[in-house]
Amino acid sequence: MITFDDVVKVYPGGGTAVDHVSLELPTGKTTVFVGPSGCGKTTSLRMINRMISPTSGRVLIDGQDVAGQDEALLRRGIGYVIQHAGLFPHRTVLDNVATVPVLLGKTRREARTAALELLERVGLAPEFAKRYPAQLSGGQQQRVGVARALAADPPVMLMDEPFSAVDPVVREQLHREFLRLQKDLGKTIAMVTHDIDEAIKLGDVVVIFRQGGVVAQVGTPQELLADPADEFVAEFVGRDRGLRSLSFDTAAELPVLPVPAELVLDEAGRPLGWKTGADDVRPTGGTFTSADTLRLVADLAILSPVGIAVRVDADGKADGITPHHDLADYLAARRG
């Protein structure tokens, strides 16, 4: 667990970057610091590995004040991923990943062997090992950055806007792999982003900072969307938070109606489209299964030419429908 105990950071010249922040980042979970620029989120992150020292207050990792620890040793025990990856351009991909184990006294040979496995783990083929960072795409560099941070298997990882320098398609892909990796590894992660959607997607806990280094609200993504503490948080999480909060629940308990005759099926029972006239069949716009999110169901109901979302089973056979008003009733009932 990482603890911020009444932490203040005032820069010479008078700017308060972090203003009496007290927080607990749970072990094995991802905590995301999010807020507008100049809100102190990055400063807070960098106080965990002593890249910045607090003016007052303490930062503790598992009860130990970081201020009392040797800087270099502390940092070797904490994975560090930054925007643009910050790879060493004069070292090969493999040697970049091997950096921390070598610092910790492993032989170069041992460290390289382990590094090769890590590359695979972050989704890079072995032939990348001998390349230099300048030969990689932004997304590939960021994967190497993550591998470098993981190399010494640190319990704690700090990630400073790790995915902001890549294009949206690659970011989406990196997000998925981040979630998959974190599910396996269960690191205690502190991440900074300015993107609230990224925070909600990746965070177990989200800390929203406001200008002046003040924590506006701490909570799970569901809590923040369902119950913002104030106007600022509500504004920050966005106007479509109602719709987005549907991403956290599946359609498992959503009631469906039997498949009507207007839904045209193929021989295998898979939906082809809606019959809207004598010879007029229009595409359904997509289908959902009971494992999909309510957000997808809502989306399908809106997209459907008849305002009805179609549910299919594991084989793709249509097994029920949900008209949009049924979905609305269900959501209203759920809200209590």
Add this chain to the structure above:
Amino acid sequence: MNLDYLFDAAHWDFSAGSIPQLILSHLWYVLLALAIGTVIALPIGLYIGHTGRGSFIAINAGNAGRSLPTLGLLMLMVTLLGLGLLPVLIALTVLVIPPILTSAYAGLRSLDQRVVDAARGVGMRPWQVLTRVELPMALPVLMSGFRSAALQVVATATVAAAVGLGGLGRLLIDGLAVNDYSRVLAGAIVVAVLAVLLDLVLAFAQRWIVSPGLRVSR
């Protein structure tokens, strides 16, 4: 004026005052000045570049050093210290320091600070940040400073002959003294060829010590 002196086999026999012997003594002054200059300028330049403290020294020392006339400085040193190798070395070292100091400083300052931040962040000590990240990354700039220092000192080491020492300056000074322009021309050509060769050697060394990662592009 002709090339008779240069192509006369008798001047290439390694005896005292022969061209090979003058080349060796010339190179000796050059290497000594480069070595002493590097030992002085490199640590100062790296310190200033690494810490960012005292950058005015790097800039002003560079400019001041460049504007000092080497021959005038040499005469002053001879007046103060008497004849010998020492005043020559001091005059040449003063010439070598500015390009090396400035390039060391500029080489470190121009680095991508995010990479330096990452080096600290993964747990390198300041010394490791300097030797494992900053120095290797700054090598191309540093080497260009070193090469320009080497070129300058090869050309300027001819002043050693003005105070009675050897080196290729002998051909120039003695040739002028006896109106033997063939000898002067030989001296000028050998100095020029030596400068080009030395730069080639250094260019090759640079290719060898600079990481390919700093040359490649996508």
